[in-house]
Amino acid sequence: MVASSELSAPKRSRPIRAIIVLFGGMLALLLAIGLSISFGAADIQLATVWTAVFSFNPDVTAHQIIREIRLPRVLGAAMVGACFAVAGALMQGMTRNPLADSGLLGINAGAAFMLAICFALWPSLPYLYVILFSFLGAGLGAGIVYGVGSMSRGGLTPMRLVLAGAAVSALLGALSEGVALYFRIGQDLAFWYAGGVSGTKWIHLQVMSPWLLAAMIGAVILSRSITLLSLGEEVSIGLGQRTKTIKVVGMVIVLILAGAAVSVVGAVGFVGLVVPHLTRFLVGHDYRWIIPCSIVLGSLLVVLADLGARMINPPYETPIGALIALIGVPFFLYLARKGGKEI
Amino acid sequence: MTAFNVDRVAVGYSNSLIIDELSVSIPKGEITTIIGPNGCGKSTLLKTISRILRAKNGSVILDGHDIHRLGTKEVAKKMAILPQTAEAPGGLTVFELVSYGRFPHQKGFVSLKKEDYTYIHWALDVTGLMAFKDRPIEALSGGQRQRVWIAMALAQDTEILILDEPTTYLDMAHQLDILLLLQKLNREEGRTIVMVLHDLNHASRFSDYLIAMKEGALITEGKPEKVMTCSNLQRVFQIDANLMTCPFSANPICLSYQLCQ
Numbered sequence: 001m002v003a004s005s006e007l008s009a010p011k012r013s014r015p016i017r018a019i020i021v022l023f024g025g026m027l028a029l030l031l032a033i034g035l036s037i038s039f040g041a042a043d044i045q046l047a048t049v050w051t052a053v054f055s056f057n058p059d060v061t062a063h064q065i066i067r068e069i070r071l072p073r074v075l076g077a078a079m080v081g082a083c084f085a086v087a088g089a090l091m092q093g094m095t096r097n098p099l100a101d102s103g104l105l106g107i108n109a110g111a112a113f114m115l116a117i118c119f120a121l122w123p124s125l126p127y128l129y130v131i132l133f134s135f136l137g138a139g140l141g142a143g144i145v146y147g148v149g150s151m152s153r154g155g156l157t158p159m160r161l162v163l164a165g166a167a168v169s170a171l172l173g174a175l176s177e178g179v180a181l182y183f184r185i186g187q188d189l190a191f192w193y194a195g196g197v198s199g200t201k202w203i204h205l206q207v208m209s210p211w212l213l214a215a216m217i218g219a220v221i222l223s224r225s226i227t228l229l230s231l232g233e234e235v236s237i238g239l240g241q242r243t244k245t246i247k248v249v250g251m252v253i254v255l256i257l258a259g260a261a262v263s264v265v266g267a268v269g270f271v272g273l274v275v276p277h278l279t280r281f282l283v284g285h286d287y288r289w290i291i292p293c294s295i296v297l298g299s300l301l302v303v304l305a306d307l308g309a310r311m312i313n314p315p316y317e318t319p320i321g322a323l324i325a326l327i328g329v330p331f332f333l334y335l336a337r338k339g340g341k342e343i
Numbered sequence: 344m345t346a347f348n349v350d351r352v353a354v355g356y357s358n359s360l361i362i363d364e365l366s367v368s369i370p371k372g373e374i375t376t377i378i379g380p381n382g383c384g385k386s387t388l389l390k391t392i393s394r395i396l397r398a399k400n401g402s403v404i405l406d407g408h409d410i411h412r413l414g415t416k417e418v419a420k421k422m423a424i425l426p427q428t429a430e431a432p433g434g435l436t437v438f439e440l441v442s443y444g445r446f447p448h449q450k451g452f453v454s455l456k457k458e459d460y461t462y463i464h465w466a467l468d469v470t471g472l473m474a475f476k477d478r479p480i481e482a483l484s485g486g487q488r489q490r491v492w493i494a495m496a497l498a499q500d501t502e503i504l505i506l507d508e509p510t511t512y513l514d515m516a517h518q519l520d521i522l523l524l525l526q527k528l529n530r531e532e533g534r535t536i537v538m539v540l541h542d543l544n545h546a547s548r549f550s551d552y553l554i555a556m557k558e559g560a561l562i563t564e565g566k567p568e569k570v571m572t573c574s575n576l577q578r579v580f581q582i583d584a585n586l587m588t589c590p591f592s593a594n595p596i597c598l599s600y601q602l603c604q
């Protein structure tokens with residue numbers, strides 16, 4: 001039935017396509033990062049961006065703006081995008097659930113909830129420790145959603161998990177708001193919760209980087225096993241995989257990635273849903289390609305969303321969470337209607 | 344010679360036991376089929392043998408060792424599994440899926456070697472899928488899809504093949520196709536085949552050894568002419584069967600049947 005030239009020779013062409021996506025994506029990402037740095041309240045030329053990065057002069061105001069405000073912001077956006085995208089890809093592969101995404105399955109809301117508590121009780125806690133609370137919250141959210149989902153008879157269907165995720169997210173969101181109101185930290189939390197990278201500082205990037213590096217390396221090492229796990233648990237066991245170990249390690253990586261991302265931008269959803277599907281469409285089903293390509297495309301999406309967030313209604317910033325949801329929600333509805341034979 | 348020794352296993356999900364104290368030996372180099380009514384535990388037994396489920400008590404012995412003490416990748420070099428509900432993710436091509444069968448023989452991140460290609464091509468060849476190797480699996484018919492999964496198990500190059508209802512959802516010709524392929528693999532290459540089948544006549548015609556189960560217990564086992572008798576079918580399936588001899592295999596087959604009064 002389907003025998004177009006594109007489909008008839010993927011054996012050789014897929015790695016090539018993946019390499020094109022990977023390097024094309026990197027190029028686009030660099031360009032987007034450059035644009036994002038140059039665009040803002042103070043107009044800065046792309047050439048200045050270049051000199052600010054490669055021959056920094058502390059006496060030039062533009063260089064200072066780039067160094068202290070715009071560079072951490074755009075790097076933060078890129079890192080966060082990579083985190084959410086890889087977390088989503090891992091979850092979709094491990095659970096064979098096409099709707100898996102850290103935002104839809106309560107992980108982001110859990111992390112955000114713990115962060116709200118953290119801000120309320122220990123407002124001056126250094127970010128080094130704040131991120132640990134975020135990991136803890138991510139685990140809490142995932143635990144409750146899986147717990148609620150598996151209590152129902154008939155087990156964990158994709159839709160049931162998403163419903164449990166929505167319910168738990170709503171509950172945790174309400175609790176976070178309650179905490180914010182009670183401790184009068186609503187102002188601090190509101191924009192952060194809606195999702196924004198404007199507050200990203202170098203310290204965030206410094207603290208996040210080692211976690212991210214470890215998690216990303218872990219994800220790449222795990223990628224082949226994820227491909228096999230996506231064929232189904234029994235097939236995977238039959239091929240000699242230690243499925244339980246892989247799932248546990250994979251879940252820990254997801255929690256680190258989502259927790260780290262939420263601690264910087266708040267509970268932004270849908271990146272982890274959209275990017276892996278797009279990547280799979282472009283490079284095929286092998287997670288050894290999906291994971292690296294998701295890193296690049298996830299970064300690209302959030303950097304662009306952040307750029308768009310500043311361009312829509314200047315000088316005000318639209319929350320990037322809202323912008324990404326604008327793409328994410330229709331995509332979610334499309335996948336949900338398709339019934340999810342995608343994975 | 345036995346391929347598996349199942350020694351007094353008890354298997355169940357959470358708190359309800361499906362199989363209690365079942366022992367059976369599965370012969371090497373033969374086709375063994377497990378039969379029994381719905382919910383009798385035949386799939387559970389198959390999953391226990393193939394280490395997908397872990398027995399609460401008792402053990403499954405493969406080549407003299409407890410199967411859970413052997414490295415799972417080592418087991419995967421000896422035994423391939425085709426689960427009942429295998430469903431390929433979208434977008435995967437026939438060749439890609441079949442190539443995953445080589446996983447137990449690969450080390451680390453390396454891609455396919457020459458030897459791997461040899462097995463993959465052989466598996467595609469004997470299952471008649473060579474012409475479809477670059478097609479996405481979802482574009483194939485049900486019978487072809489089933490053959491893709493079998494090809495993946497064959498690419499694994501194991502002495503033992505375990506299949507849970509490999510002919511379900513297939514039309515008569517395709518069912519026969521699959522069973523003749525399995526018979527050929529057994530007769531020509533001496534592979535041990537263990538499977539669950541719903542069709543009694545197929546089970547009798549293609550098997551060297553039958554295991555009949557009911558309510559989690561072994562009722563009888565042996566050659567088809569010993570197991571396919573009126574009294575056994577009464578006990579196992581609650582049917583009064585009208586038996587005759589299959590002109591192709593000389594084993595008993597069931598012409599028609601009625602529910603027991």
